[in-house]
Amino acid sequence: MALKFTRKPGNELEKEGRSLEPTLGETEYVCPNCHRTLPESTLDAGMWVCTCGHHFRISARKRLALLTDEGSFSELFGDIESNDPLAFPGYQKKLEKARETSGEKESVVTGTASFSGIKAAVFAMTPDFMMGSMGTATGEKITRLFEYAAENSLPVVGWTVSGGARMQEGLLSLMQMAKTSGAVKKHSDRGLLYITVLTDPTTGGVTASFAMEGDIIMAEPGATVGFAGRRVVEQTTMESLPRDFQTSEFILAHGFADIITPRSDEKRLISALLGFHGETR
């Protein structure tokens, strides 16, 4: 399912290409970078990358369909979903709405898939579910996936998209940072490979946990990647920020990502990297 933002963005992370009401026929999207209007079919044909190079945010299912071997994705832990452990104001409603817009039970989809025939455990976070925020169900799914991969000696490939730990589950969300990191470490200690692909936006508690823990860290061009929110940094430091502040290019230049890859080349590169570490070696 394509991601559409017809409502006003709730915060800076939610700003993205707006969809225009379909007048006749198909929905059109406005590229937030070059402001071109693009019909859905054109975007679909081009992996949701504008001719100007802007990488649109895409849902987890679309991503898995685009970037893994056709029909190879098999879902795991798909029945796990959030509770409202703190009875937090407005959370139930927010969850219901997120489930409705995204068609997902949680902000991450987990399972196995293959890349040019090489099997891996995979996760893809989804921006249309509370901007990929990490609640305890998200943390549980990621943790179970790494445990499953460790047991079955599989590499892990994961796409991150997240506004950070989910405030509505309080301290329990915060603990998911440690829990997932522990699962990554156990998987790593078995000598297994973990590739992360940072996509727009990857911030907060997810950056400060499993997003930055890959053996190899890839990033999509122009993605926002950082720990503190841009606006918060601006307000705290009262300095003007570098133009490329907290982009994929910025973190690569500062040594925190291995490689920036356009979406069109992602699958080839992931396959090649898995090939270096696979059974066929």
Added chain:
Amino acid sequence: MTAYDRVRTARNTSRPTTQDYITAMFTGFIELHGDRRYRDDEAIIGGLAYLGDMPVTVIGIEKGHDTIERMRRSFGAPEPEGYRKALRLMKQAEKFRRPVICFVDTSGAYCGIGAEERGQGQAIAENLMEMMTLRTPIISVLIGEGGSGGALALAVSDRVWMLENAVYSVISPEGCASILYKDASEAPKAAESLRLTAADALSFRVAERVISEEGIGTEEFYGALAGDLYEELGRLAGTEDLTEKRYQRFRSFGNYKDIK
């Protein structure tokens, strides 16, 4: 006391800080500086000390007391170098089989251009990963504010203890209020919703013990805490599968549905 009263108490600048605990509870403290990569972050203090007759590595976030010191210590907001120094000292403790005691007191990791340039997220992530399998006992004591990932980066421990008025939260009540109510002055309301008090943390089993603040700052107070730490470290030293138990401690956190 409301949740926000506790937040205010936790932030009170006259409260004892890490330095006070180190001076009062340990002997022979030798401070060790720097992350061996870039610089020394004075928001984190670390070094060697004796707890009774037990050599330990002690690390803590320091807010400072007077204004000049508070500025030097970035008001207890560590930069990536601080977390890297802490990890370096923990690895050293592992090598020389010393237990680790961490004092946590921060509104959060430092928020700035340099911190982002030098990988604040990566530094915290690495601590979470490495602390989980550190082969020596770790106890963290939250003495004031436990601000999000910046606090957790020193609290992936076998035991987490909290002072009665310490708080531990995924986001500041002000930050939460400005998202939830578009108004930071609604922080007291947000503080209630976030369940950030020591009693809340105990109820989630995120903390094992709440330390009474009766007589805080007195010799008896420090003496009792030192005694409790000594005893608990002794117990942990004899624990089999310590790191597996630490993992299971964090593994158990969550409240979700799994409908088949």
